[in-house]
Amino acid sequence: LGALLAETVRARQAFEAALGAAVPEVRFLEPADANIVCFSVAAPGEALSSANARTSALFEHIHRSPEFSVSKTTLGADYAAVIARHVDGYGGVVDAPGMVLVRCVFMNPYWAAPEFRTALFPAFIDLVRRSLDRPPEAA
Known part of the structure; x- marks a missing residue:
């Protein structure tokens, strides 16, 4: 079981690296040492109330997507x-x-495999970017 959990932690780490590099407004809650990652979206200097509204809108956008499940x-x-x-x-x-x-739990160890990261991470990143690019009233 330890090896299985280690792979899910590696998947979370790879996900953080990919999403953080692609979307600078993503702010990861630290520390994260398990297979769970939580993040908000906020521009530098942004008030928490505004970041909360944008993070909630991002959650709703992802939640409506059939490809991914977040909480x-x-x-x-x-x-x-x-x-x-x-x-x-x-x-x-x-x-x-x-x-x-937004909370993502990596329970599938195969997410750590390069072929899954190559396929799934860009799709999730694109979904996040599309949400953040939407006008506030449409988010």
């Missing part, structure tokens, strides 16, 4: 220090009581 989580006031650290990482302002995150 959404919201960190509340009990996570104020985590939220502050995350928002500080992109120079933003905490102006909301919680933080919305």
Whole structure:
């Protein structure tokens, strides 16, 4: 089971590297040491309330897609220090009581294989880019 879990962690790491390099507005919640990655989208200096709205819109866009399945989580006031650290990482302002995150769980070890990364990662990245390129009212 350890080898299986290790492959899912490698898949998560490869996913983070690919998505982070392709979409600079993606902000990963750190630390991430398992097969789960959470992220928001925010421009440098963006207020948390605005980032929350954009992250929620991204989640809805991905959620409507038949190709991928993600979940959404919201960190509340009990996570104020985590939220502050995350928002500080992109120079933003905490102006909301919680933080919305898209959550991806890598349960399939085959995602770590280069042939799957070559096929699936670009499709997910394209989906994220299309969502972020949409006008706010259409997102």
